[in-house]
């Protein structure tokens with residue numbers, strides 16, 4: 395029954411860019427597609443939970459493996475049942491079970507958003523290696539954006555693991571032979587992870603959106619606050635990673651189309 399086939403074109407940047415097979419996805423009826431959303435969401439929230447550990451520990455140069463997480467105030471070790479993504483924060487009502495120290499809403503929010511990102515990657519790319527690559531890439535970029543916003547730094551953990559991930563995925567895809575938004579292995583090894591034009595596009599887009607946001611919104615707010623407190627105004631530092639990360643993802647998915655559009659506008663012939 396063709397009516398049960400899921401319509402993929404609305405969410406499908408690849409087909410617009412020029413054709414790619416969808417693995418199993420094209421044949422899956424809508425019901426089967428939706429059934430897989432829940433387990434993929436659960437994997438995503440678990441990855442998000444680990445991402446929270448990376449965001450908390452890498453800026454302090456701490457291991458993400460050991461020791462166990464503890465409450466920073468009462469040092470109570472966090473039990474496994476208090477470590478269930480999304481659920482535990484809601485059950486604890488956002489407070490430490492020992493001393494009622496508030497637990498940041500960042501934890502469930504990151505878990506939720508990574509879970510949704512993984513489902514979105516699956517809905518856009520189906521059951522494919524490409525979906526996994528896009529989901530992992532988005533997760534690392536998300537971690538970079540949050541850490542940069544909080545600490546004004548991008549820990550080596552993210553850049554090194556991101557680079558290893560890109561190279562590993564490119565190697566695996568050499569054998570799978572899937573059409574991909576990512577660069578093939580050798581260009582990736584040469585450091586042009588998403589190609590020279592696309593790197594430039596990421597930087598231009600990230601810098602532009604970052605500058606506009608800070609000039610129009612963040613700086614004026616900081617100025618008003620400084621005046622209220624009677625302090626001298628200093629232009630706030632710009633965590634460019636916050637803007638470069640989404641720019642990198644947009645570039646990966648739609649960069650070629652955007653560059654083609656720009657070139658056509660600039661050099662009409």
Ligand SMILES: [Zn+2]
Pocket residue numbers: 465466467468469470490491492493494495
């Ligand atoms: Zn506590």
